[in-house]
Amino acid sequence: MIFKQYKRAVDDMQDYLSLRGVQIPDDPQIITQKVKRSILAERYEKDEVNGLPKFIDPKDRVVELGAGIGFVSSFLVTQLGVRNAMCVEANPVLCEFARRVHKANNIENVSVVNAVALTDGQEPGTASFFVREPFWSSSLDPTPGYEKKIGVPAHRLSEMLRDFDANVLIVDIEGGEKHLFDGVDLANVQKVYLEVHTRKIGLHGIKKCFDNLSALGFAYDQRVSCGGSVLFRRAKSR
DSSP states (O other), rough: TTTTTTTTTTOOOOEEETTHHHHHOTTTTOOOOHHHHHHHHHHHHHHHHHHHHGGOTTEEEEEESSSSHHHHHHHHHHHHOOOEEEEEEOOOHHHHHHHHHHTTTTSSSSEEEEEEEOOSSSOEEEEEEEOSSGGGGGSSOHHHHHHHEEEEEEEEEHHHHHHOOOOEEEETTTTTTTHHTTTOTTTTTOOEEEOOHHHHHHHHHHHHHHHHHHHTTTEEEEEEEEEEEEEEEEEEOO
């Protein structure tokens, strides 16, 4: 009900933006002028999508945390041939928009789940999510400056990964990566592609995140990593 106004006349939307082969509805309620300029200049998620072709296989089963507008998942399917993906996004408005992006690109093999991912030490239920403008600044961080607080279903990451039988995890959760891998079972995941938000978590937060992944058996892959987009692969036992 909260987002009823957002859904008005969305089916009549005619204008689209094109980014790396992905069609994105040009809806000013989501695609602000700043976002639009980034899309038109092909800067939007540039480092992330540049790295994806270097390690993604069409047979991968991908879970994406922080799916945003659905661009990355659409790129995975339309440009890299991924057959199975699940988007997890805390912002329900973005979930709805991601579904529109998928529909605009004739994508039927991606599910969108409105949820927050928990570690194994956290209890499932409802989490507080803080909505900000621009949308990519929204997060679990309660620091003042947010527009509103909403309740979002919260599920253990390990259970979502197991249920989907994921072998690839993509993470872009605005600083939530600091604690995400603290006491979590990554099940059959072999590759973790992570957007690091240094300004939010600082060097100590990055160290904690990387240390946790190392303890889980993952190693930094220099060949793919670029800027804030970092790939970790599960290291094979010698």
